[in-house]
Amino acid sequence: xxxxxxxxxxxxxxxxxxxxxxxxxxxxxxxxxxxxxxxxxxxxxxxxxxxxxxxxxxxxxxxxxxxxxxxxxxxxxxxxxxxxxxxxxxxxxxxxxxxxxxxxxxxxxxxxxxxxxxxxxxxxxxxxxxxxxxxxxxxxxxxxxxxxxxxxxxxxxxxxxxxxxxxxxxxxxxxxxxxxxxxxxxxxxxxxxxxxxxxxxxxxxxxxxxxxxxxxxxxxxxxxxxxxxxxxxxxxxxxxxxxxxxxxxxxxxxxxxxxxxxxxxxxxxxxxxxxxxxxxxxxxxxxxxxxxxxxxxxxxxxxxxxxxxxxxxxxxxxxxxxxxxxxxxxxx
Amino acid sequence: xxxxxxxxxxxxxxxxxxxxxxxxxxxxxxxxxxxxxxxxxxxxxxxxxxxxxxxxxxxxxxxxxxxxxxxxxxxxxxxxxxxxxxxxxxxxxxxxxxxxxxxxxxxxxxxxxxxxxxxxxxxxxxxxxxxxxxxxxxxxxxxxxxxxxxxxxxxxxxxxxxxxxxxxxxxxxxxxxxxxxxxxxxxxxxxxxxxxxxxxxxxxxxxxxxxxxxxxxxxxxxxxxxxxxxxxxxxxxxxxxxxxxxxxxxxxxxxxxxxxxxxxxxxxxxxxxxxxxxxxxxxxxxxxxxxxxxxxxxxxxxxxxxxxxxxxxxxxxxxxxxxxxxxxxxxxxxxxxxxxxxxxxxxxxxxxxxxxxxxxxxxxxxxxxxxxxxxxxxxxxxxxxxxxxx
Numbered sequence: 001x002x003x004x005x006x007x008x009x010x011x012x013x014x015x016x017x018x019x020x021x022x023x024x025x026x027x028x029x030x031x032x033x034x035x036x037x038x039x040x041x042x043x044x045x046x047x048x049x050x051x052x053x054x055x056x057x058x059x060x061x062x063x064x065x066x067x068x069x070x071x072x073x074x075x076x077x078x079x080x081x082x083x084x085x086x087x088x089x090x091x092x093x094x095x096x097x098x099x100x101x102x103x104x105x106x107x108x109x110x111x112x113x114x115x116x117x118x119x120x121x122x123x124x125x126x127x128x129x130x131x132x133x134x135x136x137x138x139x140x141x142x143x144x145x146x147x148x149x150x151x152x153x154x155x156x157x158x159x160x161x162x163x164x165x166x167x168x169x170x171x172x173x174x175x176x177x178x179x180x181x182x183x184x185x186x187x188x189x190x191x192x193x194x195x196x197x198x199x200x201x202x203x204x205x206x207x208x209x210x211x212x213x214x215x216x217x218x219x220x221x222x223x224x225x226x227x228x229x230x231x232x233x234x235x236x237x238x239x240x241x242x243x244x245x246x247x248x249x250x251x252x253x254x255x256x257x258x259x260x261x262x263x264x265x266x267x268x269x270x271x272x273x274x275x276x277x278x279x280x281x282x283x284x285x286x287x288x289x290x291x292x293x294x295x296x297x298x299x300x301x302x303x304x305x306x307x308x309x310x311x312x313x314x315x316x317x318x319x320x321x322x323x324x325x326x327x328x329x330x331x332x
Numbered sequence: 333x334x335x336x337x338x339x340x341x342x343x344x345x346x347x348x349x350x351x352x353x354x355x356x357x358x359x360x361x362x363x364x365x366x367x368x369x370x371x372x373x374x375x376x377x378x379x380x381x382x383x384x385x386x387x388x389x390x391x392x393x394x395x396x397x398x399x400x401x402x403x404x405x406x407x408x409x410x411x412x413x414x415x416x417x418x419x420x421x422x423x424x425x426x427x428x429x430x431x432x433x434x435x436x437x438x439x440x441x442x443x444x445x446x447x448x449x450x451x452x453x454x455x456x457x458x459x460x461x462x463x464x465x466x467x468x469x470x471x472x473x474x475x476x477x478x479x480x481x482x483x484x485x486x487x488x489x490x491x492x493x494x495x496x497x498x499x500x501x502x503x504x505x506x507x508x509x510x511x512x513x514x515x516x517x518x519x520x521x522x523x524x525x526x527x528x529x530x531x532x533x534x535x536x537x538x539x540x541x542x543x544x545x546x547x548x549x550x551x552x553x554x555x556x557x558x559x560x561x562x563x564x565x566x567x568x569x570x571x572x573x574x575x576x577x578x579x580x581x582x583x584x585x586x587x588x589x590x591x592x593x594x595x596x597x598x599x600x601x602x603x604x605x606x607x608x609x610x611x612x613x614x615x616x617x618x619x620x621x622x623x624x625x626x627x628x629x630x631x632x633x634x635x636x637x638x639x640x641x642x643x644x645x646x647x648x649x650x651x652x653x654x655x656x657x658x659x660x661x662x663x664x665x666x667x668x669x670x671x672x673x674x675x676x677x678x679x680x681x682x683x684x685x686x687x688x689x690x691x692x693x694x695x696x697x698x699x700x701x702x703x704x705x706x707x708x709x710x711x712x713x714x715x716x717x718x719x720x721x722x
Contacts, residue, residue, distance in 0.1 A: 052402060052528045055537075062539050070535035075528035077401055078537030079394060079424050086391035090354060090398025090406070091528070093382035097353040097404055102530055120394065123387035 021048055028071035029063040033230020035220030035237060036060055036136040038194045040107065043134055043218065046204035047105060049074060052091050056084035056108030056117055059143040060136065082116040084108045085124035088131045096130070103132065103208050110137045110151035114175050125184040125213045132207040132214045138222040139174070146225035150175040153245075154298065155291040156277045158225070163280045168291050173298075177217065182254035187212040189251040193219040195237035199248065199260070206250070219246050227276020239271035244299035247306040261310035265303065268296045334508050339470040339500040340365030342507045343435060346477040348379045349515040350433075352407040353522070354399035356384035356392045360414040361447050362497035363437040367409055389414035393421035393434075400430045401536060403527035405481065408432070411497060412439035415453040419460065422490075426461030427552065428537060431484035431524060432491070434462075435477065438598065438648070439497040440683040448684020449497040451598060451648035454625075455657050461552055463491040463559055464625040465578075466597040470495075470505045472578045476623075478510070479566040479578070482519050486566075487559045488526075494625075496599040496648075498684070510574055518573060556627045563624055579621055581629035584636045586618035591641040592696065593673065595620040595633075595662060600646060600680070600687055607692035614693050622658070630665040637666055640673040642699055646710075650679045655707030674699075678710035685711055 023044025030037035040060055044051075055061050055078045064071040065078065079087045088106035095102050106124070108117055113135040124131060140158050141147040148161040153174045157163050161170035181189045188210045192200040200218060207214030221237050223230040240246040241260065245268060248260035269292060272278035281288045281295075303309055337345075344366050347355075355374075357367040373379035384395045389410050396406035410418060415436055425432055436454045440446035454464060463483060467473040473495045480491040495501055526536060540548055564580040571577035584593070585605070592615055594604055601621045608617060620636050620643075622629075637643055643666070645659040654660070659677030666672035676699050681687045695710065714722055 049533075050530045052530070054398060061537070065535050065538035067538040067540045067544055070538060072535050073533055075530055075533045076535040076537075077398070077528060078535075079397055079428075080420060083390060083394035083421065086386060086394035087398035089384055089386070089391070090356060090395030090400075091402045092398075093354045093356075093384050093395065094399040094402035094404035094406070097380075097382045098402075119387060120391045123391055126387070127384070 021045060023047060023049070023051070023072065023074040024064065025071050025073055027069065029066065030059070031224055031230065033221070033223040033233040035194045035222060035233050036109070036138060037063070038233070039136050039200070039218040039220045042194065042197050042200050043105075043107075043204050044074060046201040047074070047103065047208060050101070051075070051103045051105055052095070053077065054079070054084045054088040054091060054104065054106045056106070056112030057081035058109040058112055060107060060109065062143060081112055083120050084112060084117060085131070085133060086120040088133070089124045089127065089129045092129045092131050104130065106131055106133045108133070108135055109143070110135060110139060111141050111149050113137075114151045114177050115149055122184065125181070125186050125215070128186065128212045130211055130213070132204070132216065134204070135177075135215070135217045136220045137217050138220045138225060140222070140225050142222045142225040151177070153295070155281060155295060157280060158277065168280060168287055169277070178249070178251070181215050182251055184213070185254040186215060187252060188214040189216070191217045191219065191246065191248050193237045193241060193246060193248065194221070195234050195241060196248065203250065225277070227279070228274050232274055236271070236274050239266060239274065242266045243268045243271045244303040244308055245271055247302045247308055249306055256306060259306045259308055262303070262308045263310045265309060268292070268299045334506050336504050337507050337509070338365065338502065338504050339473060339495065340437075340502065341369050342470050342474050342509065343477055343495065343501070344369030344373065345509055346474040347407055348373050349510060349512055350407075350478060350481045350519055351405065352381050353404035354382045354384065354396060354406040355408065356386050356395035356399070356406070357408050357410065358386055358389045358392045358414060360389070360411045362439060362449070362501045363409045363411045363414070363435070365501060366435060366437065389417040390421060393418035393425065396432055397421060397425050397430055400432050400524065401428075401526075401528055403522070403524055403529070405522035406432055407434070409435040409437065411437045412441050412453045415457060416441060419457055422457050422460040422462060425490050427548075429488040429552070429555065430490060431488055433477065433480045433484055434490065434492050436492050436494045437497045437501045438494055446683040449499055449648075450682045450684070451494065451496070454492060454494045455649035458626055458657070461489075461556065462626060463487070463489050463556065463563070464494060465491065465563070465623055466494045466625060467500065467578070468599060468601040468621055470500050470503065471507050471576065473500055474507060474509065475570060475576055475578050478515055478518065479570055482566050483559065483562050485522060485524070487555060487562050489555055489559055494598065499599040508576065514573060518570060560624065560627045560629060579623050581624040581627075582620065582622050582632040582636060584618055584620040587616045590616040590618040592616070592644070592699070593618040593620055593637055593640045593642070594644045594646060594695070595622055595658070596646045597622045597625060597658065598648065600648070603687050603689060604692055607689040610689045611693050614696055617692070617696070625658070628661055628665070630668075633662060633665045634669050637673055638669075643673040643675050644695055644699060645675060645677045646680050647677070648679070648681050650707075659707060674704045676705040677707045678705065679707070680710045682709075687711075
């Protein structure tokens, strides 16, 4: 890229060329429209360069580091699938002993977080290491070809929860990881999504500023596993929020302290019908209808439990979901 | 200064002298006393280190890995099921070429569950790519622990120091403990060239395609082979400053004209040495102490067995359905020499089965009367076994 010149370039050009720190750079091998690649870029931008990353096995590791190349511009370490939080614990202990202020961030997918790595995550949170754990939740084992995980939503079709005469996709509910995280009473936890980048960055920064363990879940669409056009990733991710499927919240010591308000709640079917993994729910079948109602009820439950429905529209609303209420109306 | 001290306490003191910055461990008998002692040193301010009390051995190995790759000297210890639970991480540590020291307080692996000593645990992970050193007594355990950090850091390979559970870890012996100054002069501060640093960001743990995997494995294999020199050098350097050595890769003692040799790993060596004095009338025997199981010292074994008619390989583990593990490897090594001794391979002392001094004359009598034994359980009591299983 040619050097910017304040004398000859327009303000817009200068802004475009403003050097932004990128922890995860171009040249990786992610699919088009990959939510995780975008999520990891946004997260690392928010973190800045003074960090050590412990990455669990998964798509992110595979598509960024095929030897002898790497897309990472920050120190990056991958050990195994189920131990990112434990590796990060050791990194943090080492930095503490060395007196270095460098941050430690662990990253994993939902497989590495909800399932195989849950034990080491719980241990890290219980010991309250000064580590930010970021879970890129794409709701399935996408790296191995879209198998169901405990994070896969109810009724979603995957290669191990297929549809057929006897089945309507995944029989079980998506694991309530937030309640599990909350039960550890860590200083900070939040949910975020690639559809709301400034909210995501803010939550990552907050998680880093706080002394002690922090957890941020980043809802990350997977065009391949979810069966939607790669160009629709952001729209799908945004609909997850607008329908109440994904509550965007912040927790301190296990208590919800903020929730992104929904001015206009969209029906869950708006979110589902864009995705091939829910295609079977839109057929003339009583079971399909029942499952649709079930999924709508789950979203309604989220809206109720986390108090997502805004009381009334305000003049400062954009489309309703971009404002964060924290501790009352202070930040509204 | 020579003092009577429990093996675990002595090992913990040796670890503390090496100034580890991060220790992570999960309790398992018979490893516990080592880590308890280290925790006490930290609590009393005698050791400045972070103790990460993890929720499993898997996380213990993972945490020390994270610490070592972040530039800190790190240490862990485990036994039996704990070693097996960390197996995936052990392979990972070695494949990534991260210098670490782990004490394996050797114990049988269940089922059937046994809290007692044999060496099935460390033998089960012999192919993980770690250096494995076996200690014959607690003095060797202390000296080997200190040497292990130096070997690990010079070779960028992890080192497993194997000490027999109870027989060493829980036994009081007179031990010469070095001073802090002596250890400092032997072991420079930890420096890991590939440690993670934001000023020089690198990626470690990349995905490796078939295009490079074979070469990565070759380099690891060669590094272990080359580590043999470093193991010998560390032992010599240690001997120069404190007068004690552990035998490098392998040591033997006994008359040069002995026609029978017995090769062992770990504390049974001392039992056999005592038995030789207890039974002066028995044939002359050369005792061979295999200290390095990995790298496997093929040439040293060939030299040690030169001139022997019979070699008994005693081991505290087995590969069910195949037989001896060490025995098979020793037999393969000896097949390369023109007139190899007959190899008799026995499993002894499994799951804490006692090994009395009388084992020596009984072994010698067995090979005299029964001919070569490919593999057998030496101290088996068949009357305890159901008729159909005999």
